Structures are given as structure tokens and as C-alpha cells.
Amino acid sequence: MKTILITGSTDGVGKLTATKLAKSGHQILLHGRNAEKLKNTLLEIKEQTSNDKVSGFVSDLADFSSIENMTAEISNEFPSIDVLINNAGVFNSPLEQNKDNLDMRFAVNYFAPYLLTNRLLPILKKSNSPRIINLSSAAQSTVSIEALQGKESISSQAAYAQSKLALTMWSFAFAKENSDIVSIAVNPGSLLNTKMVQEAYGQFWSSADKGANILVELAVSEKHTESNGKYFDNDKGVFSNAHNDAYNQGKINQLISETNKILKL
Template sequence: MKTIVITGSTDGIGKLAATKLAKDGHQIIVHGRSEEKLQKTLAEIKEISGNTSVDGVISDLSDFGSIQKMIAELKKKTPKIDVLINNAGVLKSSIPSNNDGLDLRFAVNYFAPYLLTQGLIPLLKKSSSPRLINLSSAAQAPVSLEALEGNIALSEQEAYAQSKLALTMWSFYLSQKLDFLNVIAVNPGSLLNTRMVQEAYGQFWSSADKGATILYDLASSEAYNDSTGQYFDNDKGTFSKAHTDAYQQEKLERLIAETKKILKV
């Protein structure tokens, strides 16, 4: 039985993946922003899966202080984490930036997974075969360090694509630095039938289950034991190449240096 933490799992592919993994008897920790929605989700997953080892945490991932509280709470809830799935993401929002003046897409899609993962490394180290699964996207665009700092404004789509490439680049960097951790970046599929996609585009190409199934597989299958530092493209159904910037070591180093400066870590 694995202990699996999934961010953004009160709806969409995160919730579906959590349910599939709970059916296998794993201990699941669901994350959401709303207490009411979280409790409703926990009850649903327990009922559908027949698994009572389903717990939850609340955090606003755009608020870095809230992320630190989530890390502290997780350390109280569990002695180890076998799989961390950074699934939470944002594209459209009525609020363009967080309380640190950073674009909301960068804050939630990149900085939040970075901070959360760094804080949970002690728990991941306790696992015999820990995995980190980062939700990338087919939309990837070269990262402007000026935009990352919050000094220039981008369109929602551009900020989203840049945040997803930043996440992918960091995934590759982390796989180089932490040899005990299996780090996989994944595009779960383009235009899946989720609330985020419907709000942004008003249409979809594939069912949300397509994305949930690849998250389930990446979290639980031994077929991916030696897949660290790779990018899985679920539009193609196989490991593939991410944006070329993700393979430029100098750009990786620059992104991480800038990230540490912004986050003061």
C-alpha cells in the first residue's frame, strides 16, 4: 500500500485518479481549497472505493504561507509519502496575480509544486521507491524571467504555457539532483473534459478519464520504475520530447537560480 498525495483533487482528473488509486487500497491524501468541497469529495471517494484510508488537506496554492501550513499538516498526518502528484493548475482566473505580485499561473502551476515538493522531500525520502509526478501540458513556451518575477504581464494562455515549461524544466533538473526520486513530467492529454478546460475553451477533445488513467498508471505501475527525468505525452500515449528549452542545461540552471531568488529559498 502506497501513501499518495494529489493536489487539486476535489474535481477533474485529480479526483478521478484519487478514486482509482483508492480502489486499489492505497492511502490517499486529497488536497483542495474549500473545506466543504474537500469533505464532500472524501465522502464520495470512500463510498465509491470502499477504502476508509482517504484523508484530506486544505491549502490555497497561490499563497506560499498556506503551502507551508499544508507541508506541516502533511508531516503530522503521515510518516512517509510514496507518490506526490502535483496536479493542481490554473489557466483562467479573475485574479491575475497572487499576494506576492506573481502571475497566478506561475504561482499555482510552478512555484507551488516547487515549494510543496521541497518541503515534502523528507517524507519522500522515507519511501523505498518515491515518485514525483508533475502535470505538464502540450502548451509549453520559453520562460521569460521578467514575467516569472512578475515584472511584465502576459496573456493567460502565454503565462500558462510558460508556467508549464518551467515545471517541466524543473522536473528534469530535479531528476538530475535527486537520485533517490523518480521524477516524471506528464501531459495528461489536450483539452480533456475538465472544469478548467470548459471554462477556458468551452469544448473538449477527450474524456477526463484519459488523463486520470495515465496518472493512475504513472503512480502505481512498476513499468515506470526507471523513467526519471522523462516527459510522458499522453496525446501520443508514450514518452516523448518536451520543448527544446528543457534540454538546455544553461537554461535549467538559470531558471532554478531565478526561482530560488524569487522564493528566497
């Protein structure tokens, strides 16, 4: 039985993944932005899975102080976490920027998991076999440092693709620095049937189940204990290569350096 935190788990792939893992008897930590929706999801999953070991935590991942509060709360309540699934993501947003004037896609899809993971590192390291799954995407494009800093305005599509490559680049860098934690970046599948995809594209190619199934496998299967620093492409169904920039040490160093400045880490 593992203790597993899944961000963005009140709907879509996150909720499905949480339900599947709860059914297997794991202790699940749900995260949502809306307290009411989180409470309803919590009750629904407990009822569906007959598993009472399901907790919920509220945080607005676009707000870095809200992340600090949630990670402190989790660290106080749980001595260790075995698996962190950085699933929460945004494509369309009513607000283009967060209160730090950063693009919402970068804030939620990249800065949030970066900060959250760093804050939870002490309790992740207390697990016997910690694992981090970072949700990337087939959409990855070269990161503009000006866009990352909130100094350049780019389209939602461009910001989304850049934020997902930034997450992948950091996932690889983190894996090198923390060889005792298995970190895997994953494209869960293109155009899965989720609310985010429907809002962004108005169509889908595959069921959300396809994404949830690979997340469950990467999170808990014994066969991935040696997969640290890899990228799984669920469109192909195999470990594969990410965007070229994810292997460019110079670009990775610049990204990490800027990120630490922005987050004041």
C-alpha cells in the first residue's frame, strides 16, 4: 500500500487515476482548487472504492503561497509520501496571468509542480521507493525565457507547449540530481476525452481511461523501478525521446536558473 498524492484530481484523468489507485487499496491524497468539488469527489471515490484512506487538500496552483500552505499541511499530516503525480494542468484560462504576472500555463503546468515537488522532497525521501510522475504532452516547443518570465505575450497554445517542455526538461534535470527517486515524464496520450481537451480543441481521439491506465502503471508497477529520468510517450505506448531541448544541458541550466530566481528558491 502506497501513499499517493495526485494534483488536479477532482476531474479528468486525475480523478480516474485516483479512483483506480484507491480501488487497489492505496492511500490517496486528492488535490483540488475548489473545496466543494473536492469534498464531493472525496465522498464519491470513497463510496465507489470502499476505501476510507482518501484525503483531500485545497490549493490554487496558480498561487505560490497557496502551494506553500498546502505542502506544509501535507507534511504535517503525512510522515512520508511514496508517489507524487504532478497531473494538474491548464490550457484555457479566464485569467491570462497569475498575481505574479506569469502566464497561467507556465504557472500551473510548470512552476507549480516545480515548487510543490521541492517542498515535498523531505517527505518523499522518507519513502522506501519514492516516485514522481510528471505529466508532459505531445505538444512541446522551445521555451522562450521572456515568456517564462511573463515579459512576452504568446498564444495559449504556445504557452501550453512551452510549459510542457519546461516540465520535461526539469523532470530530466531533477532525475539526475535525485537518483534515489524514480522520476518519469509522460505524455498520457493526445486529445484524451477530458474537460480541458474539449474546451481547447472541441474534439478527442481517445478515452481518458487510456491516460489513467498509464499513470497507474508508471506510478506503482515494479517494472518501472529502473525508469528514472525517462520519457514515456503513450501515443506510441513506449519510452521514447522527448523534444531535443530536453537533452540540451545549456538550455536546461538556463531554465532552472531562471525558475529558481522567479520562485525565489
